[in-house]
Amino acid sequence: MSRAKLERLGLKLPLFITSTVGSFPKPDYLLEARAKFARKEITQKDLEALERRATEFWIQQQEEIGLDVLVDGEQYRGDMVAYFAEILPGFDRGGLVRSYGNRYYFKPIIVGEVKWSRPITVNWWKFAQTLTSKPVKGMLTGPYTIMDWSFNDYYPDRKAACFALAMVIRKEVEALVEAGAKIIQIDEPALSVRPEELGFAREAMHMITDNIPAYFVTHICYGAFEFIYPQMLDLPVDNFDLEMSNSGLDLIGLFEKDPFTKDLSFGVLDVHSHAVEAPGVVKDRIEKALQVLRPETLWVDPDCGLKTRTVEEAQGKLRAMMEAVREVRQSVGG
C-alpha cells in the first residue's frame, strides 16, 4: 500500500529501498570551523560555506555508494533538538546538562509560545535536492521528542507543549512539501520512554501528517519497544525506521507475535560500533527481516544517524550495506 503511495508521488524505487537515518559525520574542517565560530573567530557566512561544502560531499558520497533515498547529512546541525530550539521563537537556550560521562548539552527551555516564523530546514533541503536527481528526505525532529528533551516553563503540561510543537512542525512539513519534498522523516527517538503518553504522541503525529501529500517515515530508537508495540503501529505514518542491530534484532520476536503492518526501515548497521560490518553480516540481518516482512515493505538503512562515526567508518558501513542489498536483490530477483 505504501509502495503504491510512493508511486503516486512519482517515486519509482527498487525493492529493498536503501537510505540512511539522517546525520553523517562532519569532516574535520567543519568541526574546526564550528569551534572557531563558537569562539567568534569566523562569521556565519564563513561557516555556512563550509557546511555547504560538506553537504555536497555527502550527497556525492551517497550517490557513489548507490543509496536510493538520500539525506542532506545535517552538516549544519549540532544537536537534533537544540537546532530547532535555536531557531524557533519561544525557546531559550537553557543551561548545560549532563547526558552521560563527561558529555554535556544545552537543554533548551520553552519560555513562551512556540511559533513557526520562517522555514527552518527548507533551504538546506532545496540545496541538497539540487545536487542530485534522487529523492532527498526532508528531516525533522518530532514534537514529542522536542518537548521531552526540553524544559517547559510555559505550557501547563507535556501534552500542551507537544501539541504546540506539532503545529510548528506541521508548518515546516507544509513548507517542505511546497518546496517539492515527497518523503519526510519525523524523528521521534523519545517516543518509547513513557508508554502512557503514546496516545497524545499519536494525536500530535496526526496534527502533522493528516492530509499532507507525502510519504512519512518516523525514526524511533533505543527505547523499550516492548511497551509500545503493537500500539505504535497506529501512528499515522507510512514507514517506521527502527534501530534493530544494536539490540540483537530482538524486535523480530515482537513482529512474530504481532505482524508489522507498515513499511519498515530496518536498521542493519550498529552505529555505536566502530567496526565496519561484513556484507555477509548485513545480508544475514536482511534475511532475518524477510522472515517476518514482505520484501516490498522492507527498506534497509543504519540503526540511527551516523554522525558519531568517522567519515571512513560511515563510508565503509554504507558500502557493506549496499553490497549486501545488491546480493539480496539478485537472490529475490528484485
Place this chain on the structure above:
Amino acid sequence: MELHLANHSSYPRIGASREEQRLRRAYTQRERGEISGETFNQIQDSVVAEIIQEQAAAGCELLTDGQIRWYDPISHLTGKLAQVEINGLLRYFDTNFYFRQPVLKGKVNRKESLVVEEFRYALQVSPRPIKPILTGPYTLAVSFIRQAPEYGELSTLIMDLSEVLAQDVGALAAAGAQVIQVEEPAILRHPRDLPLLHKALVPLSRAKGSAQLSLYTYFGDATPIYEGLQELPVQILGFDFTYAPTLPDKIVALGSPKSLGLGLIDGRNTRMETAEEVLPILDKVLPHVHGESVYLNPSCGLEYLPREKAVAKLTLMKKFKDAFLHRGKR
C-alpha cells in the same frame, strides 16, 4: 514531627562560569594524560566542597555530596564489584541521561567500599549532616546483563547485592551517617517484585546501626504500592510527586507511620513551583505523617537541571518552609 529541608541525591557538577566548569576540563585533561590522577582528585574534592557549601547557603539542612564522583547511578557501584564488566550506554529510565550497563560474569563480590570514603570526605567539609546515597539492590540487579550461571534467578542476584550493600550501610553508619538513602526507582516499573525488595532490605536494615534507612522511589507513581512500601524495613519513604497526583490523598486516607520525603519540587523541569502549589499539599499531608520527620526535597536528583536552576530550586524550598512555619505561627 519536624519539617526539614533535604537535597535529594545528585547535583549538577558544572555551572555556567569557567570556574564552575573546571571538573569538565579536568576529565578531558585526565583522559589526555595532561594531569595526574592526584590533581584530578583534588579538583573533584574541591567541587564536592563547593556544591556542599552551595546547598548549605541555599538553606538546605540535610545535604549530599552531589554524587559528583559518580559516572552514573549504576556503574559507579557495580564497577567496584568483582566479576563485573562495564558495557555500553543505556537510557536511564525515561530521562535523556545514559548509564553504562554492567555485565555480570561470576559471583558478585565486594572488593572495596562503595561510597564510604566519599562520605567521609563530604562529612569533613560540610557544615551540616550529609546523607550518603546507595542505589538499591533491586534497581542494580535489574540493570545487569546476567551472564553468570549462578544468577539464573533474579532473586539470587538481588540478595547477593543486598549483602554487598549491607556492608556499606554498616560502614556508613559507623562513619557517622544519620540518614542513609537507598534508591529504588525500578520497583515502580515492576511493582509485583515488591516482596523481593522487602526481603532484600532486611540485611541493610540489620546493618544500619543507629542510622535511619530511607527508601526513595522516583520517575514513577508510587501510589498503587503505597501500602506495600509502608511495610518495608526502613524508617523513611521518599516519593516523586511529579508523577503521583493522587498520592497526597492516599497519604491522607491511610496516614504514614514512617517519616516521609516529599518530592514536591520538580527536579526534572526548570519551572519554579509556586507557594500556592506546594503549601496546600504540606497542609494536607503533614497532619497525617506519624513518623518523626518530614523532609521537603526535590522529586529526584538535581543533576537533570542546569546548576543555576538547581540552586534556585533549593532556595525556593527554604522560602516554602519559612512561609509554612510563619503561617503556622499566626
